[in-house]
Amino acid sequence: MKKTFKGIYLFLIMLFLYLPIFTLMVLSFNGGKTMNAWVGFSLEWYEEMFANRQIMEALGNTVSIAFWAASASTVIGVLACMGISAMKEKPRTLLMGLNNIPLLNADIVTGISLMLSFLMFGISLNYGTVLMAHITFCIPYVILSVMPKFRQLENHTYEAALDLGATPAYAFFKVVLPDIMPGIVSGFLLAFTMSVDDFVITHFTRGAGINTISTLIYSQVRVGIRPMLYALSTLIFVTVFIILIVVNIISHKKEEKES
Amino acid sequence: MKKLLTVALALLLCFTSLAACGGGDGKADAEKTLYVYCFGDYFDPELQYQFEEETGYKVVVDLFDTNEEMYPVIKNNSADYDVICASDYMIERLSSEGLLAEINFDNIPNAANIADNIKPFIEDFDPGMKYSAPHTWGTYGIMYNKSMVDDPVDSWEILWDEKYADQIVMPNSIRECYMIAARLLGYSMNTVDENQIKEMTDLLIEQKDLVYSFANDNAREIMIGDSAAMAVITSGEVIYSKEYNENLEFVIPKEGTEVWTDCWAIPAAAKNVKAAEAWINFMLDGSVAETNFEYLTYAIPNKEIADLVDEPVLNPSAEVLANCETLHNLGAEGDDLYSEYWKMYKAD
């Protein structure tokens, strides 16, 4: 009884989460351009999508910005965690508080404030400014994922390694890194996802010729979004889905082997 | 501490230089590249490739969603564009602030294709037609569903008919909503008289309870899905909407309406004027206009395709046009006034 109730509950939540996604997937195969009438099954949007240079460029930009932003923010975030965990209580609380600001700020405020600052200091908007902005809002997610792992870490093992003659770098890679790795991976993935999903901040900080999928979608709102973008989103979604399943199976097998 | 400061300074240097030089690789062949700044999805993407093939320029297209988003970019010259697309009142604003370059129409022979009936409206916001060449144009009117509306639709007044409570879609934009009230009260839609604006707000508030939703792009989708009986919508959506729902009709109310024009223009800071002129000339070509019309279904004021546009609402008669107005730039104070009353209207 209890079990069926739990099952129904889980099913309803999954339905809630995936119903809109399923709707979009179905619409991407709609022959017409409208969202509100089914014209017939068609793959035309998929064909058009691959032929569209703008969409392909936006896809490239999205992935490259997300990759570099996630990588840079992961490195900076991990370094920051190392530094912060060595600090005394007061500066640590202060820094963790500062770290929360980008999370608490409305996207639109972050985006506009960054744009205004870039303009004020005479930096013209381009790929670099978008990247800077993305790194800025990705760092907090990395720190929030990695910091707890640092706190669980036995600080003494690192000190012990140093005492035994390891260089700090060696001690870090051999002693600290393996323990905080899960935090780093989830931080990187979260940063990557956030970067891909963001549109407001990108919108305000990009320069000539820099479009991401989100800004492309947003700019089409005026004349109506073309189902090509549903097709693109469906493909991205399915790709990520498959990658995650494969990663899951591999890590599962690894765990089984280890135990 | 000193050490920390040095490191911080060094990093600051890296930060700014990365921000300043990233993506600057295209600068070398500036003469070969044309930077276009345009509303999203506002011309057939095939045309971009066609233009590149014909002229040898490389085209980089950037998109924006509203005129107001584009304005600060051009004003601060935060990114360099050679040719932009903007609406009537924004052309007026940009040119009055000296942000647009006069177009040398000698280099744009296809300007002869510009339809005559649109010229008075262009003259209205761009006297002498010096700064702009039209891309698309249209009017606002009422789209209604024949199966849901049995009264004759010929006046904005029907939007105030209680019979259609919760069945009406209004535009989610300040100037267009006020345009309707202005037309009913006989005011200019460019008025900045506070008493008149107040009166228009009161009139709109009377009708607010009847509104199903405020929507721009989504209005046509609501109509196609039979979710509302009437929508105030631009004429450009008519062909598209009728294709999916044959019950839809479009009427330009007898009180008159707004004529809008979206134009190409060249910013004063443009680096590649030659390419920009080539782009505008290309866009005014008859066959290009035809491609665009088929892609967008928005009316294109081009003589060469006049026969193609057989939908009368897309090419209104002189009689209808005589009763129409174009939006003007109202200046910061005028904009603030409208914005203030609009917020009150929305909050009411």
Place this chain on the structure above:
Amino acid sequence: MSRRIFSGPFLLFILCGTLIPLGVIAYYGITDRSGSFTLDNILAIASPEHSEALFLALLLALISTVICLLIAFPLGLILKDSRLGKKGFMVFIFILPMWMNFLLRTMAWQVLLERNGIINQLLDLVGLPHLDIINTPAAVVLGMVYDYLPFMVLPIYNALIKIDRHVIEAAYDLGASSPQVLLKVIAPLSLPGIVSGITMVFVPSLTTFAVSNMLGGGKVNLIGNIIEQEFTVSSNWNLGAGLSLVMMIFIVISMALIEKFDKNGEGNVL
């Protein structure tokens, strides 16, 4: 000293990416278009159309946060006990929807909820009454819950799986009833997760403009919509910046209230 220096790049980004831009916003907020000092943009919050929007935003954000909490906590408990609760799977299920673009996801709800939309057509088929919530605050709340639920589920789930099984068993052994265990043992131990979940849902709900625009049909005006309008339509950046500052103050106050419950002050997101 040597290890603290590693936080240098982070400090730099906080400075350049957060503090300086905040300073710029503050500068715009306390000046007018001509650049002279004024407090009008901040005091503008007192006018009814602004304060009502702020109040409505606070209310809807509060409701969405409570609903998210009510959905996420039982969900966390179920997943904690079930075989499905493998960490990879959880993250997988709740992060995956984020790979469908945010605007498209919300737009899909529009198609689903419209008066003659997919859900109502299905209800018609079964002969049930219509669900008429589109263009009302209820639809906006639904959108908020939908978009931000993962941010509530993940931290709560992470806090729950960290609870030592033996602690719970000990409570039962000592004669505690199920509700007692839930309220006196599990809930307090998962508090850090709950607190960070509340933060991650409340703040974006309070500041959103896209959700209210798409699902509220332009009839639900939140403070985010007003600010967005000032920046993108009315071109009154100073007023937009001033109102943003006020909104930030409200966020800080709300967060201070919430953080009171979390003595450690460092709730973790993942």
